[in-house]
Amino acid sequence: MRNPVTGGTAREMLVILVTTGALGYAFNALSPLGVRGYAMAPASGYSNETVAASAEPAPAAAIDPRYKNDTVQVEVLQGARPAPPAAAPSPGTPMGWDEIKPLLAAGKLVLVDARTTSDYEAGHIPGAESLPFADMEQSIAAFQARHPKPQMIAVYCASTTCRVSSAEAAILAQRYGYTDVHEMPGGFAEYRLAEPAGAEAGKGAK
């Protein structure tokens, strides 16, 4: 016999799920910081799997112009990211600015800024290279040409509350085979706290 309490709860749970799904998709469509990948129709001839399997940048004409400079590259990268093989390297131990600073000064480490290009241009750690998480697919070939896989790399983003640095570090290690990748969890905020004068000097400079 059907339990009215359980049955009512299940119905309410379903209503909550449907409501949140509708709210989520509506909000995502309207939000400038929404996740765009699912909006691309496979019928357009541009599919995540195809692009990622070829490991080549998607033809510009195949990309929905609304997302040309948005997050589509993240979706390409993430949407088809294969399960990492067992032997794939994983990011190493996190590093603080105090560890990174001497290695950067000695030229032993490449510091990567995973934030957007506009954030990078507004101010970054001097000596850091811009490799925006959202544009990795486009920029990775040039990055790979400049830096061989054994190169020690540290990736940072805005602060502990942004997460693209850990995601980018994982992708550099697992997808692109870099063997000595670290995250700087404190990010630009940690640098600004440690070097308030340096942060100002870093503005606008690469």
Place this chain on the structure above:
Amino acid sequence: MKIELEFNLRSILRWALGLLLVWASLGKLANLQEFYGTLSGYALPLPGALLRVTAVILPWLELVCGLLLVSNCWTRAALSWTAVLFSVFALATGQAWMRGLHISCGCLDLRLVGISDGSAAALFIDSLGFALVRAIALGAVAVSLLTHQKKAGAGS
């Protein structure tokens, strides 16, 4: 007197759970792309499409459940979803912690409560180990409240 005290404690716990869920949802809703990046950092063996759907829906599920718990409306359903959410959080953070992934949990926007980025408190609260313990504890609270709700519903 004892009944009143238990009732008040349950109300406080329900409110705390609700407010925590609302807090957690706001930081994610402010930047869905970043939340998607966070989910990617967990390196879960899930298709990208499922991760994207999760990034879109989960913050709203947290927000709606939180508001329902605070308003004491559809409490059993909200508690059931809350228990499911914290179980999933515990599994996700637990696997990341066991695999030694160096990621922040991405659960709460600490700036909303005045904890500065990069501080020792922020690093601790956002750490995977603490997130795992927190998810298990909060899941247990949700299950406990749900069990009492069911008992009360069956008894009425």
